[in-house]
Amino acid sequence: MSEYYVCTGCALLCDDIEVETENSKIKTVHAACRKGVARMKGCSDPLECTVDSENADIDFAIAKAAEILREAENPLIFGHGNSSSEAQKLSIGLAKKVGAYLDDTSSFCQGPVIEAILQDKLKTCTLDDIRHKADVIIFWGADPSNSHPRHLSRYSYFPRGKERQRGWEEDRTAICVDVRKSETAVICGDNRFYQIPMGGDAEFMDALLSALSSKVPKTSFGFDAKRILELANVLKKAKFGVICVGLGLIYSLEDLEPLFRLMDKLNEVSDFNLMPMVGQYNMRGFNHNLYEEAGYINRVKFNSETADAEHGPDFSVVEALRNKTVDAALVIGSDPLSSLPLSVSRYLAEIPLITIDPCRNLTSSKAKVTIPCALGGVESGGTAVRMDGVEVELKKILDTENLPDAEILRKITEAI
Amino acid sequence: MGFGQFLASPEIKLKVVTYRDVFQNTAQETSRFGEEYEKSSAVIKLDPKDIAKLAIKDGDTVIVKNSSGRVVVKAMKSDYEDSHAGIAYMVNSPWSNSLVPDETGGTGVPKFKNFEVTVQGAKGGKVTGISEIF
Amino acid sequence: MANVMEIYQLLPKTNCKECGKSTCMAFAVDLLARKVSVDDCPPLVNDAKYKAGYEKLSEMIAPVSGVTDTGLIVHEDKCIGCGNCVVACPVNVANDPLGAGSGKAPTSDKVIFKVEDGVVKARNVQECRRFGENRILCVACIDTCPTKAIEFV
Known part of the structure; x- marks a missing residue:
């Protein structure tokens, strides 16, 4: 004990985890939440190395994977949410080499918000800033009690911080805006929970904007104007406010304009930051890595001759599969057959498919080539980027015969 | 065998909101193909009024469908x-x-948290298994 | 969570005193506080006509491991290991301000709550503010729990 490890269960990347091992297995995990423990202890369905559903040795599988990518005209490389930054960078290189479509899970998750943050269109802060300073915290379309269980205890509500010494009851106000009374909403309390109808987020934002401008807030769903004015007052008085943006809000907005308007206003009357509630442990890392390399955070297609990147919705994983514009796919650190609409992902089973993952999943069950990799943060080290953009070093805890994700990609790239 | 089986089960249209659940997520980490994952995933939560409209009991199986699946x-x-x-x-x-x-x-983002379905009692029909979904 | 009347309703209500208590209501109170167990009521165990009541009560008053002297129970099946109680507990904050009190894994042996294998474990309960001479009705761990996994009986 006494050495701390990082949990890769979600993009909070909690770095205060102690483990006890026995017979090269993790026996006890300290401080991680329920789902983090399940991640760190590993799955009961490890992926096997196969080609055409037959067990294969790793070199043959890698050669086969390289052949598929080499022969494809428009291959897709997708996933990356559960991949180390090292692997992500190699993925980008591989996509350039073979002229692939390249995308990650942010494409249908937090992408738009991360993009706006990287382009300085939204003011943001670190999780540590939130712990030390935040006095007003809004969870909007987010339920961290289920998606990021330690968010409230480590950073956003309960801990003491430099400027928040007196505990949550006196020092912090937590507010929840959602279409249902989630477990996070219950913690915020009935007075601080604003239940809006499905799709009502943009309107509620504009009503709040009116209230912040001392106008009467109106919504087509007749939300109690007094409560919106009350909320505006709390936000105006905030010394350091933060809006934690969840998928509930992102999916509900047609574009980010209402969010930009609200954030601008909040920063006129007060000081507000935005925190994207990124799910998978290194989704934000992929966005950073690709942005650095190509100037876009996701949804690109590389030209193999010029290595130039085209970018736009047409190059998103969803449109590429929907329009059947790709003819082979490499999926790494993701399970699109589980996480995308089946009406979209079904096409993956029709094309030569390669998966790289520590565990069996729906996508691997349809893959022509499956290559098991080491579990990031447990069986292999590397770097990852937390939901707030802070880079975190992952350490290896256990030995494994499986190669790290980056090593597999390096070998595939070399074999092309 | 009662007379009920010859009557069509009432069918209602509903909007679905999806959400995250930590217990289901934990089961997913352990195994996508496990019993626990199916138990915590293959569920639709309904208002008591809609349960009454469907003439089903809490815990009964239902057919949920639309043009997608x-x-x-x-x-x-x-x-x-x-x-x-x-x-x-x-x-x-x-x-x-x-x-x-x-x-x-054309946005590349499906409506994961807002779509319409019709729901109907499955008259004891078995829950769709993960390998049957595809 | 069961209340004393619900428990009483499932008992024989004969005030037979076989358990050593003067009334079934007294037994119900003790059962709620886990001072006695369902099996301490002989008619309930032996008489077939109370079988339904026995089974229901056995389920309700599930033998919770680690009922502490302060009556603190952690329902491990409900706990998600979020650590809200670990960080909110005033005793944890006082005894470990830079660890538990600051949101991190506890660094002191004197904390009451600590998350292990994804669920919270209670120890050092004699330190709990609900215990001892100057006890107060502290609810920090209950109010901050998203799944109602902590209760005092």
Whole structure:
């Protein structure tokens, strides 16, 4: 004990985890939440190395994977949410080499918000800033009690911080805006929970904007104007406010304009930051890595001759599969057959498919080539980027015969 | 065998909101193919009024379908205090994703948290297994 | 969570005193506080006509491991290991301000709550503010729990 490890269960990347091992297995995990423990202890369905559903040795599988990518005209490389930054960078290189479509899970998750943050269109802060300073915290379309269980205890509500010494009851106000009374909403309390109808987020934002401008807030769903004015007052008085943006809000907005308007206003009357509630442990890392390399955070297609990147919705994983514009796919650190609409992902089973993952999943069950990799943060080290953009070093805890994700990609790239 | 089997089960239209659940997520980490994952995923949470309209009991299986797909899942009474008749909740999973339409309006983002389905009692029909979803 | 009347309703209500208590209501109170167990009521165990009541009560008053002297129970099946109680507990904050009190894994042996294998474990309960001479009705761990996994009986 006494050495701390990082949990890769979600993009909070909690770095205060102690483990006890026995017979090269993790026996006890300290401080991680329920789902983090399940991640760190590993799955009961490890992926096997196969080609055409037959067990294969790793070199043959890698050669086969390289052949598929080499022969494809428009291959897709997708996933990356559960991949180390090292692997992500190699993925980008591989996509350039073979002229692939390249995308990650942010494409249908937090992408738009991360993009706006990287382009300085939204003011943001670190999780540590939130712990030390935040006095007003809004969870909007987010339920961290289920998606990021330690968010409230480590950073956003309960801990003491430099400027928040007196505990949550006196020092912090937590507010929840959602279409249902989630477990996070219950913690915020009935007075601080604003239940809006499905799709009502943009309107509620504009009503709040009116209230912040001392106008009467109106919504087509007749939300109690007094409560919106009350909320505006709390936000105006905030010394350091933060809006934690969840998928509930992102999916509900047609574009980010209402969010930009609200954030601008909040920063006129007060000081507000935005925190994207990124799910998978290194989704934000992929966005950073690709942005650095190509100037876009996701949804690109590389030209193999010029290595130039085209970018736009047409190059998103969803449109590429929907329009059947790709003819082979490499999926790494993701399970699109589980996480995308089946009406979209079904096409993956029709094309030569390669998966790289520590565990069996729906996508691997349809893959022509499956290559098991080491579990990031447990069986292999590397770097990852937390939901707030802070880079975190992952350490290896256990030995494994499986190669790290980056090593597999390096070998595939070399074999092309 | 009662007379009931010859009557068509009532069918209702509902909007579905998907959400995340830490217990289901934990089960997913352990195994996508495990019993626990199916148990915590293949569920639709309904308002008591909608359960009454469907003439089913809490815990019965229902057919949930639309033009994108069809699954049989367990119907459970939601524990929200406020009535939400007309709106159902499903945890984000391959079962809910079987029903998410592929339309995106060219944005690349499907409506994961807002889609329509029809629901009907399955008269004891078995929950769709993960390997049958595809 | 069961209340004393619900428990009483499932008992024989004969005030037979076989358990050593003067009334079934007294037994119900003790059962709720886990001072006695369902099996301490002989008629309930032996008489077939109370079988339904026995089974229901056995389920309700599930033998919770680690009922502490302060009556603190952690329902491990409900706990998600979020650590809200670990960080909110005033005793944890006082005894470990830079660890538990600051949101991190506890660094002191004197904390009451600690998350292990994804669920919270209670220890050092004699330190709990609900215990001892100057006890107060502290609810920090209960109010901050998203799944109602902590209760005092």
